Amino acid sequence: EVQLVESGGGLVQPGRSMKLSCAASGFTFSNYGMAWVRQAPTKGLEWVATISYDGSSTYYRDSVKGRFTISRDNAKSTLYLQMNSLRSEDTATYYCTIPFAYWGQGTLVTVSS
Amino acid sequence: DTVLTQSPALAVSPGERVTISCRASESVSTGMHWYQQKPGQQPKLLIYGASNLESGVPARFSGSGSGTDFTLTIDPVEADDTATYFCQQSWNDPTFGAGTKLELK
Numbered sequence: 507e508v509q510l511v512e513s514g515g516g517l518v519q520p521g522r523s524m525k526l527s528c529a530a531s532g533f534t535f536s537n538y539g540m541a542w543v544r545q546a547p548t549k550g551l552e553w554v555a556t557i558s559y560d561g562s563s564t565y566y567r568d569s570v571k572g573r574f575t576i577s578r579d580n581a582k583s584t585l586y587l588q589m590n591s592l593r594s595e596d597t598a599t600y601y602c603t604i605p606f607a608y609w610g611q612g613t614l615v616t617v618s619s
Numbered sequence: 620d621t622v623l624t625q626s627p628a629l630a631v632s633p634g635e636r637v638t639i640s641c642r643a644s645e646s647v648s649t650g651m652h653w654y655q656q657k658p659g660q661q662p663k664l665l666i667y668g669a670s671n672l673e674s675g676v677p678a679r680f681s682g683s684g685s686g687t688d689f690t691l692t693i694d695p696v697e698a699d700d701t702a703t704y705f706c707q708q709s710w711n712d713p714t715f716g717a718g719t720k721l722e723l724k
Contacts, residue, residue: 551705553713609661
C-alpha cells in the first residue's frame with residue numbers, strides 16, 4: 507500500500523525558514539517524480555514544486571522560486587521541501603504527492619508573528 | 620498559467636445525474652484530471668486523462684472533453700458524493716480549478 511507521510515509543519519514567523527519531509531513507502535520511490543501541492547485554509551489547491559525521479563530536474567511555481575527548494579533522498583525514500591523567507595501567504599496545508607495519483611494527509615504550515 | 624474555471628456550487632438530489640464543468644483558458648488536449656476532496660481529507664483522484672476512470676473509483680463517475688471544455692459526470696449521485704470536486708490540467712505547469720462544492724438536497 508502506498509503511504510506518504512508528511513511532517514515538519516507548524517507555526518513560524520514571517521521571514522524564517524522551515525523544512526518539510528515526506529516519508530514514502532509501499533512503492534519504489536526512486537522510480538517516481540514527486541511533487542508538493544498546497545492548500546490555503548478554505549481555499550483551492552496550488553501546485554508548488556516537482557522533482558524528477560532522480561532529482562536531476564526541479565520545477566517551481568513563480569511565487570516560490572528562489573525561496574523554496576525541493577529535494578529527495580532516494581536511499582531514505584524521503585522527499586523534502588526547504589522553505590525560506592516565508593510569507594503569510596505561504597500559510598497552507600502542504601501535501602506530498604506522486605503527481606497526482608497518491609496524496610499524503612498533509613502538514614499545516616502557519617506563517618504568523 | 621492556464622486558468623481553469625469551474626462553477627462554484629451545485630445542489631442535487633440523490634439518484635439524479637450531475638455534470639460538473641471545467642473550462643481551460645487554453646487548450647490542454649486531454650491533460651485534464653478530476654479529484655474529489657471531502658472536508659479534512661486529502662484529494663482523491665477520480666479521472667485521469669480526461670476520461671479514464673482511476674482504479675477503485677465507482678463507475679458512476681465518468682469524464683469527458685478535450686481541448687478547453689471538460690465535464691465530470693456522476694450518475695446516479697449518492698449521499699456519499701457530497702464533496703468538493705477539482706479539475707487539474709497537466710499540459711503546462713500544473714494548475715487546479717477553484718473547485719465545485721456538491722451538496723445533496
